[in-house]
Amino acid sequence: MITNLxxxxxxxxxxxxxxxxxxxxxxxxxxxxxxxxxDEFNERPAAGASFSPHAGxxxxxxxxxxxxxxxxxxxxAGTAPSYGVLLQGCACAVTPTPTExxxxxxxxxxxxxxPSLTLGFYEDGKLKTLRGCRGDVNFIFETGKGGIMHFxxxxxxYVDTDAALLTGVTYGDEVPPAFMAAGLTIDSYAALIGKLxxxxxxxxxxxxxxxxxxxxxxxxxTGRRPVMTFDPEETLVATYAFYTKLRTxxxxxxxxxxTIGATAGNIIAVAAGAVxxxxxxxxxxxxxxxxxxxxxxxxxxxxxxxTITLT
Numbered sequence: 001m002i003t004n005l006x007x008x009x010x011x012x013x014x015x016x017x018x019x020x021x022x023x024x025x026x027x028x029x030x031x032x033x034x035x036x037x038x039d040e041f042n043e044r045p046a047a048g049a050s051f052s053p054h055a056g057x058x059x060x061x062x063x064x065x066x067x068x069x070x071x072x073x074x075x076x077a078g079t080a081p082s083y084g085v086l087l088q089g090c091a092c093a094v095t096p097t098p099t100e101x102x103x104x105x106x107x108x109x110x111x112x113x114x115p116s117l118t119l120g121f122y123e124d125g126k127l128k129t130l131r132g133c134r135g136d137v138n139f140i141f142e143t144g145k146g147g148i149m150h151f152x153x154x155x156x157x158y159v160d161t162d163a164a165l166l167t168g169v170t171y172g173d174e175v176p177p178a179f180m181a182a183g184l185t186i187d188s189y190a191a192l193i194g195k196l197x198x199x200x201x202x203x204x205x206x207x208x209x210x211x212x213x214x215x216x217x218x219x220x221x222t223g224r225r226p227v228m229t230f231d232p233e234e235t236l237v238a239t240y241a242f243y244t245k246l247r248t249x250x251x252x253x254x255x256x257x258x259t260i261g262a263t264a265g266n267i268i269a270v271a272a273g274a275v276x277x278x279x280x281x282x283x284x285x286x287x288x289x290x291x292x293x294x295x296x297x298x299x300x301x302x303x304x305x306x307t308i309t310l311t
Contacts, residue, residue: 001126006122006123007122007169008027008028008119008120008121008122009028010028010085010086010118011117012089013132016132016218017131017207018131022166026120027171028082029070029082030067034066035064036063036064038062038063038064040058040060040061042057042058042059044057059215060214060216062154063128063154063158064153066152067150068148068151070176071148071176071308072146072268073265077102078097078101079096079265080094082172084105086137087149089133090136090202091111091221091224093110103311104311105309106308108307109305111302116134116219125163125165126162127163128158128159130155130158131158132218133156133219134153134220135153135154135202137202138199138200139197139199140197141179143179143180143193146177146178147179153219156214156216156218174265174266177260177262177263178260179260182259182260184256185258186255187254191233193231193233194231195230196228196229198297199226201224201225201226202223203225204222205219206219207219228256228294228297229292230293231285232293234282242277242293253298254275255271255272256270256275257271266310268308268309269308270308271307272307274300275295275297276296276298278295279294280293281293
């Protein structure tokens with residue numbers, strides 16, 4: 001079984017925690033796929049005349065699956081890309097804007113109407129079907145490379161069957177724009193950085209259900225605490241006072257913004273309106289001084305800690 005002969009498919013569940021059938025239209029281009037089952041095994045208390053154990057009891061089950069998806073537009077401004085369904089399952093709103101004749105797609109954090117997903121992991125002749133899934137997503141931008149979304153989904157249950165790879169799949173042709181010529185500013189300062197990451201940090205819990213064959217109804221998202229990390233070059237205080245900003249973080253609501261891509265349908269603008277420094281760590285990269293900065297991404301009016309706009 002060849003590792004690269006694999007597919008990820010995803011679809012919103014009509015009924016919470018009930019697996020849906022998957023088709024070629026549900027496939028999302030993904031890589032670096034890792035599936036981890038979590039099957040509980042319960043030993044039986046059994047004292048007797050021998051130390052030999054008795055058979056245990058298979059218990060509740062769940063699973064996680066993680067993978068990477070490139071950040072690119074659909075190729076048509078106002079049309080959501082195929083990975084939009086994955087973002088919805090991570091408590092993100094994916095909204096074509098304006099409602100009539102959309103010209104952009106706006107992606108923001110959400111707190112309501114978060115659907116559960118059925119995910120399929122096709123492995124060159126086998127299929128792992130995961131139901132009742134919700135997850136977490138990190139957005140990773142590294143200089144000279146295309147942006148990456150790293151997804152981690154928790155499933156209420158999984159089933160392992162034999163199944164061929166889906167045929168008739170159409171993948172988007174848009175090449176992810178590289179993180180260059182981005183016009184990046186943080187607190188109006190054009191910092192020199194090599195890597196920036198936004199982590200949603202969704203809190204995931206499994207709903208117990210005695211009537212389910214796995215002991216779980218579905219995974220749910222119960223909260224989030226989004227953060228951002230980046231690695232600017234150190235600079236003079238007169239240029240930008242990182243440590244002063246850290247000490248006055250209670251009053252700092254710095255704005256972040258950058259844009260990558262230049263072709264309509266594949267332009268990606270990222271913004272965060274209330275960035276608060278939490279930690280500044282001195283570092284060294286190839287002989288020059290840098291900083292490792294951890295930031296909280298706070299609300300402005302709610303469900304707006306960060307925004308990704310595709311045009």
